[in-house]
Amino acid sequence: MSDGLENVVAAQTVLSEVDGAAGRLILRGHALEDIAGHTDFAQAVRLMFDGFFPDLPSDADLAAALGLARVEVFGEVAALDKTLVSRSPTEALRALMARLADGDDLATALRLLAAPAVFTPAIVRAQRGLAPLAPDAALPHAQDILRMMSGKTTGTKQAAALDAYLVTVCDHGLNASTFAARVVASTRAGLTSAVLAGLSALKGPLHGGAPGPVIDMLDEIGDAAHAKAWLEAALERGDRLMGFGHRIYRVRDPRADALKRAIRKLDATAGRLAYAEAVEAAALAILRERKPNRSLQTNVEFYTALLLEALAFPPDTFTCVFAMGRTIGWLAHAREQIAGGKLVRPQSIYIGPMPKQAA
Ligand code: ACO
Secondary structure, three states: OOHHHOOOOOOOOOOEEEEOOOOEEEEOOEEHHHHOOOOOHHHHHHHHHOOOOOOOOOHHHHHHHHHHHHHHHHHHHHHOOHHHHHOOHHHHHHHHHOOOOOOOOHHHHHHHHHHHHHHHHHHHHHHOOOOOOOOOOOOOHHHHHHHHHHOOOOOHHHHHHHHHHHHHOOOOOOOHHHHHHHHHHHOOOOHHHHHHHHHHHHOOOOOOOOHHHHHHHHHHHOOHHHHHHHHHHHHHOOOOOOOEOOOOOOOOOHHHHHHHHHHHOOOOOHHHHHHHHHHHHHHHHHHHHHOOOOOOOEOHHHHHHHHHHHOOOOHHHHHHHHHHHHHHHHHHHHHHHHHHOOOOOOOOOOOOOOOOOOO
């Protein structure tokens, strides 16, 4: 038996490969660094969905269909009541997404891609006492997300940075949320059910819930000169340093550098980036010293936090923004599982008491 299914192969996929020893991520035949920063959201959807939906349109038509899907799901925002607004954004997002009908077709998939993009800005605005802004179907996906958040037309630099982020996180092998999505898809429950399983798994702090706490850590440390003492005290308490360590990567997560490149292209991030790099260096030195037998490196969540902060997403919505990108992977994996896979049904070893034998 393998604890946490470590090293267990549970699927064959054409979607992505994570090479943890080389620090390399391949998405459908492309190295991450060749597509992140060069591909927008709709192009990434086209790349990942190719062969999984018979009626997949061309890039331009897909961008237009995504725009219409954003408009279509906007009606669900009316269900955002006081109770949901008082919950965490991820829980509110999950509740709104659960309102979408199940199905296996491209129209269902497009609604699921549109949902976190439309619902997250609406949740943020509702928490601030502001009315939601309707999507603009004519805008590119990333630009429309930023406009629905801020109410202003955002610059192309910001939209390009958000595209770089969403493409960087769109898929990553058989991570916990993708595995959860594939298990549900294998029962033929439908794409909405599979995506909700993925979102529920992503929510945890050991997976997609880490970047918010990264900002808390940076804010609490406050000054690079205090980093060593703060980080040592955290490890003394038995805390994990958020944004470090990975099940597969034993070298640096290539997504961290893809995101750092995207942050550098934004104005006015230089000071914050330099500070974060100093904290990162201190954390890596302490982790090397304290855990010499385990190579703990910076993971995707550390620079996710800085990029999404620079784009003015509140830290408690970072997991929702992660879901905007990762939904591409959940959907493609769900379709791949349905096309070729059996029902996922592993076994367990019973270690409880046996029934008493009759005398
Ligand atoms: N800080 C301090 N110690 C750590 C960290 C960390 N970030 N990560 C792992 N360790 C230590 C563990 O305490 C453990 O030490 P021990 O052997 O002395 O008990 C050892 O390294 C191995 O830890 P495991 O939990 O067995 O390793 P696993 O491969 O399951 O962990 C995980 C991967 C969950 C990501 C872990 O590194 C972690 O908790 N990181 C912090 C949270 C985080 O950044 N999550 C985002 C991950 S990226 C993503 O999912 C998108």
